[in-house]
Amino acid sequence: MNVFTEERSLANIQKLHFIIVDDDPLVRAVLEKSFLKIDFGKDIAVIVHSFQDGVEFLESDWYDPDDKYLLLLDGIMPKMDGIEVLLRVRTDYPDRNIVVSMLSARSGEGNIIQALEKGADDYMLKPFNVPEVMARMERMAKRMLL
Amino acid sequence: MNVILWYVLWGIASLQGMAVVYLVTCKILANKRAGKGKAKYEEALPFFLEYFMTGDPSARLAIKELRLGHEVSEKILMDYLKNIRSGDMERVQELAADLLSSKYKKELDSRKWSGRINALYAIEKLKLDSCRGLLLKKLDTGKELLSEENIQTMKALASLNEQCLFDVMLENDMPERVLEELLMRYDLQHMEESIRMAESTDNKTFRRAVLRMIANKGLHAGFMFAEQQLQSPDSETRLRALQAYSSMNYMVDPDKISPFLTSPVWQERMYAARICGKLKLERFKPDLSRLIADRVWWVRYHAGEAISRLKDGDVVLRYLAEEHEDRFARDMARQWAASGGGIE
Numbered sequence: 001m002n003v004f005t006e007e008r009s010l011a012n013i014q015k016l017h018f019i020i021v022d023d024d025p026l027v028r029a030v031l032e033k034s035f036l037k038i039d040f041g042k043d044i045a046v047i048v049h050s051f052q053d054g055v056e057f058l059e060s061d062w063y064d065p066d067d068k069y070l071l072l073l074d075g076i077m078p079k080m081d082g083i084e085v086l087l088r089v090r091t092d093y094p095d096r097n098i099v100v101s102m103l104s105a106r107s108g109e110g111n112i113i114q115a116l117e118k119g120a121d122d123y124m125l126k127p128f129n130v131p132e133v134m135a136r137m138e139r140m141a142k143r144m145l146l
Numbered sequence: 147m148n149v150i151l152w153y154v155l156w157g158i159a160s161l162q163g164m165a166v167v168y169l170v171t172c173k174i175l176a177n178k179r180a181g182k183g184k185a186k187y188e189e190a191l192p193f194f195l196e197y198f199m200t201g202d203p204s205a206r207l208a209i210k211e212l213r214l215g216h217e218v219s220e221k222i223l224m225d226y227l228k229n230i231r232s233g234d235m236e237r238v239q240e241l242a243a244d245l246l247s248s249k250y251k252k253e254l255d256s257r258k259w260s261g262r263i264n265a266l267y268a269i270e271k272l273k274l275d276s277c278r279g280l281l282l283k284k285l286d287t288g289k290e291l292l293s294e295e296n297i298q299t300m301k302a303l304a305s306l307n308e309q310c311l312f313d314v315m316l317e318n319d320m321p322e323r324v325l326e327e328l329l330m331r332y333d334l335q336h337m338e339e340s341i342r343m344a345e346s347t348d349n350k351t352f353r354r355a356v357l358r359m360i361a362n363k364g365l366h367a368g369f370m371f372a373e374q375q376l377q378s379p380d381s382e383t384r385l386r387a388l389q390a391y392s393s394m395n396y397m398v399d400p401d402k403i404s405p406f407l408t409s410p411v412w413q414e415r416m417y418a419a420r421i422c423g424k425l426k427l428e429r430f431k432p433d434l435s436r437l438i439a440d441r442v443w444w445v446r447y448h449a450g451e452a453i454s455r456l457k458d459g460d461v462v463l464r465y466l467a468e469e470h471e472d473r474f475a476r477d478m479a480r481q482w483a484a485s486g487g488g489i490e
Binding site for chain 2: 024025026029030033034089126127128129130
């Protein structure tokens with residue numbers, strides 16, 4: 001697991017975690033680099049985590065009820081695919097501070113509907129446009145922070 | 147006798163043992179190579195991304211200094227193109243030209259067919275302009291025109307927006323599917339140019355291929371051309387025009403569609419029905435109610451779908467399901483009514 005943090009000194013800072021779960025190191029690196037550029041002002045610390053598969057993510061100690069989370073899940077992964085990770089997150093953790101978006105090469109209507117029905121808040125397709133993914137994630141983050 | 151048998155068995159066992167040792171050694175070496183390649187990939191990736199995302203010249207310099215093998219550079223570039231829909235394609239192409247064009251130029255002359263084909267695929271994918279001259283030299287417009295290698299050469303040239311290829315397409319008798327695949331690789335500006343060429347050529351296959359390209363891309367610039375081709379005396383061309391028409395969400399002149407609703411060609415009736423539904427052409431409700439009883443299942447299916455998209459389509463479908471005199475029409479109406487017709 002990789003963690004990248006923007007250090008902030010204020011005690012009452014709110015933490016916003018971007019979590020990328022994708023087995024492709026190139027995708028993880030592109031997204032990590034891009035998420036770290038997002039700035040929500042001095043009261044919000046952006047922390048970026050990345051995991052190479054769903055099992056590694058779920059077995060990690062990633063959750064703190066006081067923080068906010070934006071998960072970006074790859075649809076097709078070894079060991080455990082994105083939909084299964086989504087189901088586990090939606091079953092085991094509360095909805096209110098976790099937003100989940102899928103980033104998948106599965107473009108079928110059925111796949112998209114299934115993901116949204118199982119609790120995804122958004123569905124994006126691979127190959128993806130980096131500014132578009134950033135804009136969507138930023139929008140969802142702002143809505144959650146309000 | 148026993149001794150001979152013993153020697154034979156011993157010989158077989160030692161051969162098997164040697165084969166196992168050989169395979170294990172090969173596997174170990176392959177794993178080592180893969181591990182080294184992976185380490186190189188991970189080392190180089192941040193520099194590539196830095197260059198793609200920021201255009202920082204020092205990152206480009208660092209990549210050169212890493213002295214990566216072609217394999218690693220190619221994998222990173224291909225992985226990037228596979229995952230990222232990028233506006234900074236220029237940087238990817240520049241870097242690819244820098245790092246890989248010498249390799250592909252050499253491979254184009256390779257004696258191995260697979261090596262040449264792989265190079266052609268890569269040139270197409272990475273849009274390596276530096277290979278254009280070689281590709282043009284390699285292009286055969288004679289008896290090998292439709293060989294797999296030559297088609298791939300043309301695809302690579304089309305991805306580089308090579309204009310000479312239009313002459314090859316217009317002057318030769320090439321299958322519609324191949325022409326379509328070539329046209330689809332051009333950028334928008336050249337696609338529009340191909341529409342202008344199709345307007346003035348007698349080559350029916352080229353015209354149909356352009357109509358297929360318009361249909362696949364939903365190209366608005368092709369709307370007028372598709373409309374003109376609806377009057378073509380060639381039924382295949384009319385069909386492609388209808389296909390193109392139905393793929394665009396432009397409002398069409400209903401008078402241009404109505405003759406097709408009574409066409410003797412079932413595919414024309416089917417596409418006309420689809421267009422009526424897609425563009426919600428209410429005035430054709432009576433025609434669609436007739437077509438739902440067509441002798442061809444596909445026409446009935448699309449007529450039902452079209453009715454379901456019209457205003458009060460659900461009411462019409464329920465009425466047809468009860469009252470239509472044709473049993474197949476009643477079935478089709480029932481099917482579309484059950485699937486929630488008229489909701490849109």
